[in-house]
Amino acid sequence: MSKIVSILSLCFFLGACGANNHYQEQFEKGLTFYKTKKFAAAIEAFSQCILIDSNQVAARYNRGLSYDNLQEWRLAQADFEAVLRLDSTRIDAQSALAQVLFEQKKYKQAEELLRRSLQKLPANKTLQRDLIMALLHQEQTEAALEQCDRLIVLNHKNAEAYFFRGYIRAGNRQKMAKQVALQDYNEAICLDPEYLLAYYNRGVLRNELKDFRGAYDDFSQVLTLNPQYAPAYIGRGYARGGLRDETEACGDWQQALTLGHQPAQKLIEQFCNF
Template identity: 25%
Template sequence: MKKITFLLYTTTILTAIFLISACGNDAPTDQNTDGVVLSGDDEIDQVSQRLSQDPNNAELYALRAEIFYEKNSYDQAIADMTAALSLDSVNIDYHHLLTDIYLDYFRSRLALQTMERAVAIAPEDISSWLKLSEIQLFLKMNQASLASIDKALRIDPQNALAFFFMGKNFEELGDINRAINAFQESSEIDPEMLDTWIKLGQLHASIDGNLAETFYDNAIEVDSSSTIALSAKAEYLWDQDNPEGALELYKTAIRKAPMDEKSYYNAGLVLLELDAMEEAYDHFTMAIENAPLYAAAYYYRGYAAEALGNNEQAVQDYEHTIRLAPEYVQAREGLNRLK
């Protein structure tokens, strides 16, 4: 009975989605001899052809939604997931995929509602409770997030990710001791969880710097190629009045990931502090080459240029900063100095 009910409904959905696909992309569309609207993308059109022959196949809608999602075509992806869930409303994987699409499309409230439905459908699915708690954490719903974590830990009392999210919630609530305890529990359950060691380093640095460096070293030991871990320890060393140590770590991060603009930028800031203006200028230039819209990198390259006496270059960089970020007060002050 359910399939008969959905037959007319999904045929209507199929037509609507094809129209959305046709209108939502800049690529030209066409019709084949079967009347199927083509997007011009072979991967999408192959699934569309299969759907024209099997319009009640929820997996095909989900498959095409995933392809649209990978191509950042969010409206089409959402339309296809709506069709998939109309055919298979209890599929938890579909709820998770739709949630991911909503989150990347900055529709966090819709993502929240989708995961609330997921845990209602499958209250024993720990991954759904964890995903729900993460969304609630993002939305600053800390008590609700902690309640979801409690549900997850009732299912799996040794879940490292649940304790990690618990620590994040307590940190946001200002309860640093409970946050540290939660992160510590997470690290004991899963010593390979990089983010946990970094959080422990940051929190200990805020209350007792003696242990912080050990936690940062643990993070680097977990993944020596992680620019996040290297930069976290570098920032700590910089705060501890050790800019030389920080610079060494930022340069290590650059060697590990030469396309990471943040490492060049941070190294440039340290070099400014060390009064190494030419080298700082070069590092900001590399940050700009890797991220041409990096307003702060333009500003500090201009600052370095001004310090080197290259006022023409400084003016160009300050003006470019303002074009990218009109509210950048320091860039306007720099222009006033030079003009």
């Protein structure tokens, strides 16, 4: 009898090892497909992992990301929700779920998710940022502004909070509010000198306030950080136009078009026929 038990135990052990090896093989295959943007193949590999062990969160999370890249947002949502049922502490899954809810315009649901998450992790910057975005999507600008203020009180070195507060204030029609928005962008950049979006949005605001030299400098800094960021060529083109440098402005818009930014075509047609 003891020999039979020993044999059965050995068979169980070998079967478990085989399953684990097959899981790892499929998981590595899925990661390779994902990295090479073969998302449908990645989904198939991660699905095989889930069939082997439905409690492994890594396969579900990565399958959710693959669905997200194929704009299969409902399926991505289901996977991220399953991850959080298995492990409610996964911040990456909470943020990813919020993003796919945004894509489906389920902004209130995203807000509720993020508020629950922040009750457990009140200092998490990713969740704080996503909550501000959820509020802005719902046009709750005052609530978003209050959230920014709250974050700055908690941590006066939170560059994202200053950035979002600047973004909100820049949308105000009053010039005084726009000047205060500039100060917020300045603070965000002071805290993070490589904050590309802060430079870009400050450049947009400076163009609006007709500070074309300052806008030119901001967009040039954006392009130093990322030469492929086409919208910055549009903004710098406007700034150069304001500085009466039409030839260089057209050169910037042409570069934006070369990078595939189609709005540049109308600007070229309208201003560059000389």
